[in-house]
Amino acid sequence: MFTFVTQYLSFLKLVPTMSWLFDGLLKLWAYFAKPVLLDWMDEIEAEVLQWQYTTSGIHKYGGMQFNYQGKEIGHIHSNGLLDMLLSRSVKAQLMQDGRISGHHTFKNTGWISFYICDIKEKDYALKLLRKGYERLVK
Amino acid sequence: MSRKNFLTDLKAYGISNLFAVGIIGINKYFIVDTHANADDIFVFSEFIITPMLMGIISAWFWRYSDLSSRGLTGKSFLNGCITIVLASGFLGEGFICLIIVSPLLFGSIIVGAFIGRAMFRRNNNTLNISIVGLTLVVFAADSLSEHHYENMVSDTIIVNAPPQQVWKNVVAFKRIKEKNKFWLFKIGMPSPVESTVEGYYLGAKRKCIFSNGYTFDEKIVTYDENKNLTFAITNQPRDPEIMGHIDIEQGQFLLKDNGDGTTTLVGNSRYKLYVFPTWYYDTWAQSITRNVHLRVMEHIKELSEVK
Numbered sequence: 008m009f010t011f012v013t014q015y016l017s018f019l020k021l022v023p024t025m026s027w028l029f030d031g032l033l034k035l036w037a038y039f040a041k042p043v044l045l046d047w048m049d050e051i052e053a054e055v056l057q058w059q060y061t062t063s064g065i066h067k068y069g070g071m072q073f074n075y076q077g078k079e080i081g082h083i084h085s086n087g088l089l090d091m092l093l094s095r096s097v098k099a100q101l102m103q104d105g106r107i108s109g110h111h112t113f114k115n116t117g118w119i120s121f122y123i124c125d126i127k128e129k130d131y132a133l134k135l136l137r138k139g140y141e142r143l144v145k
Numbered sequence: 146m147s148r149k150n151f152l153t154d155l156k157a158y159g160i161s162n163l164f165a166v167g168i169i170g171i172n173k174y175f176i177v178d179t180h181a182n183a184d185d186i187f188v189f190s191e192f193i194i195t196p197m198l199m200g201i202i203s204a205w206f207w208r209y210s211d212l213s214s215r216g217l218t219g220k221s222f223l224n225g226c227i228t229i230v231l232a233s234g235f236l237g238e239g240f241i242c243l244i245i246v247s248p249l250l251f252g253s254i255i256v257g258a259f260i261g262r263a264m265f266r267r268n269n270n271t272l273n274i275s276i277v278g279l280t281l282v283v284f285a286a287d288s289l290s291e292h293h294y295e296n297m298v299s300d301t302i303i304v305n306a307p308p309q310q311v312w313k314n315v316v317a318f319k320r321i322k323e324k325n326k327f328w329l330f331k332i333g334m335p336s337p338v339e340s341t342v343e344g345y346y347l348g349a350k351r352k353c354i355f356s357n358g359y360t361f362d363e364k365i366v367t368y369d370e371n372k373n374l375t376f377a378i379t380n381q382p383r384d385p386e387i388m389g390h391i392d393i394e395q396g397q398f399l400l401k402d403n404g405d406g407t408t409t410l411v412g413n414s415r416y417k418l419y420v421f422p423t424w425y426y427d428t429w430a431q432s433i434t435r436n437v438h439l440r441v442m443e444h445i446k447e448l449s450e451v452k
Contacts, residue, residue, distance in 0.1 A: 024193055024256075025424075031252035034259075038218040045214040065263055069256075 030069025033085035044087045047129040051083065054133055058140055073136060080139040087123035089132045091139045092116075106131065150210065154220065157206035158227050161199040165228060166235065168195055172288050187390075189422040190287040192249045194280050199224065200257020201264065201277065208265040221258040225251040241334045242390070245429050294423050295394075297415045298434040302442050304408045306449040308371040308400045311408045314448040315374055315398045316365075317342040317351070321444045327436040334433070335359055337441050351376050353396075363396065374398045391430055392417045410445065412438040 037044045048071060052063050055073045066072035066082040073080040081091025090110055093101070095117045101107045102119075110118030123132050169191055203224055204217070212220065228250055232238050238246070264273045304311050320339045330336040335355035342351045347368040353361040359382035367375035375397040399411040414434050420426045 024197075024253075027256045028193070028249070028252040031255035031259075032248060034214070034218045034255050035222060035251055038215065038222065042215050045218060049214050063263075065260060 026068040027065070028069075030066075030085050033069075037085055037087070041087075044123065045085075047087070047123060047126070048083055048085075051129065051133055051136070055080070055136055055140070058137075061140070073140075075140055075143045078143055080143060081136055083123070083132070089121045089123060089135065090118060091121075091135060092118050092142075093135075093139060094142060097138060097142075101135075107135070153206055153210060157203035157220070158224050160206070161202040161224060162227055162231055164202055165195050165199050166231065168198075168284075172284075186292055187420045188287050188292055190284040192246065192420075192425075193253050193422070194284045194287070196225070196228070196250050196253035197257035197260065198277070198280060199228070200254045200259070201261035202257075203254075204258045204261025205265060207258075207262075212262070214259075217258050217262060218255055221255045222251060224258075225254045228254070241329060241332070244329075244332075245426075249425060292419075292421055294418045294421070294427070295415065296418065296427060296430070297413055298431050298438065299411060299413045300435055300438040300442065301409060301411050302439075302446055303403070304410050304446045304449050305406070306408060307406055308402045308408045311400055311410060311445065311449040312371045312374075313345075314445045315400065315410070316340075316345055318441070318445060318448060321440065323440075323444065323447075325440070327440070329433065330356075330436065330440075337437055340441075345370075355382070361393065366395075367397075371402075372400055390418070390420045390426075392419070393434075408449075410442055412442050414438065 034045065052071060052073075055061055056063060058075075060076045061080070062074045062077075064072050064074065066084075070082045070084040070088075072082040079092070081089055083089045088111070098107075098109075098117050098119050102109070107119045107121045109120065110116065111120050112118075119135070121128070121132060121135060123129050172188070172191060200221055203221065207217070207220070210216075225247070229243050229247060232246070233240075233243060260276070264276060317340050321337070325331050325336050327334075327336070335357040337353055338356050339354040340351065341354070342365075343349050345368075347365055349365045349368075351363040351365060353363060355361075361378055361382065362380035363376040364379050365374065366377050367373050375395065377395050378393050381393060393414060393416045395413075395415040397411075397413040397415075399413070401409040401411070403409055414437070416430060416434065418426060418430055
């Protein structure tokens with residue numbers, strides 16, 4: 008569903024509030040279908056906010072965004088999809104492991120996507136966010 | 146649940162819903178439209194901005210509750226359910242209407258609650274006032290703008306019969322016995338079942354009867370035998386599912402002889418929509434109109450193809 012919307016209905020994000028509304032509905036889906044996902048997102052947020060100079064907020068296209076001194080580390084849509092920017096070399100290295108994929112929209116960039124489906128993947132998402140954080144701190 | 150939490154929830158649900166009832170009531174005085182009955186118009190702000198503000202208001206009451214995302218989503222869902230019950234009671238909305246509006250309501254209330262949580266965590270009053278102020282400006286601008294939207298849905302099927310054989314079934318047709326396939330018809334939305342006509346001539350009165358007994362009164366305004374049947378809708382039922390939200394203005398069947406014993410049958414319906422945003426409601430209107438067309442046109446095809 009998410010893939011269909013981002014591939015074929017991405018123009019709708021230009022409609023004000025549309026992407027937030029979609030993310031709100033993803034939260035509702037998660038609440039009934041996989042409530043633990045919402046708990047994992049809270050745990051990730053709590054962990055990231057312990058890192059120095061980080062803040063969280065709402066991403067412009069919906070979801071939870073993490074920033075380091077105003078610069079985006081990454082964001083998690085409410086279906087558990089983590090999108091974040093890494094260096095191209097780190098991205099290439101991680102993609103060889105097969106756990107992450109290229110960003111669902113921005114191909115040929117350092118952006119990556121990673122679905123959080125279980126608790127191990129929640130921990131892995133935190134590792135990825137840490138890499139993104141360290142990239143910005145340097 | 147402690148008494149304190151219960152009272153907090155009660156205030157969050159009660160005040161946010163009272164706010165919605167109040168603002169929708171006030172909004173009715175400011176909506177500008179050429180429509181004869183402006184009370185029937187519901188705008189973008191009422192379906193998106195108002196529920197978002199409801200979410201923000203409820204988040205203000207929960208600001209010290211330290212709710213998890215799961216908790217906030219669940220409480221916002223409950224808030225949306227209360228709003229739907231109130232809409233059913235106060236606005237007289239039908240069951241199908243409420244199903245159609247519910248994704249907008251739930252999504253917007255949840256978004257508002259999370260925006261509110263982020264706002265009140267930061268505790269930056271200037272930012273908070275700016276956000277609420279901006280939404281109210283959008284609300285006012287939307288309410289004061291003119292709202293007018295018309296559209297036409299067109300569908301085509303091939304009937305394996307010549308136009309002369311199809312025509313009589315286009316003007317009027319016997320009761321449809323085929324089971325409904327469209328999910329909204331299956332759960333209770335009225336579907337077309339029969340069409341009657343007082344005569345085969347220009348100006349004749351026609352009736353389109355729906356499954357719940359409601360009737361659309363029509364008048365034939367173009368009678369070009371075997372080619373074009375156009376009818377104006379002169380009176381439509383005051384069904385709570387459609388009351389004031391959509392006016393079907395004209396229906397049309399065009400027949401094209403394909404020269405090989407088959408006919409291309411085109412069904413057109415022109416309607417005016419009174420609910421906004423159209424990017425949401427027109428999607429539903431098109432889908433429903435299309436399924437009305439297909440139900441009727443497939444029946445016409447079946448009747449016409451009988452040897």
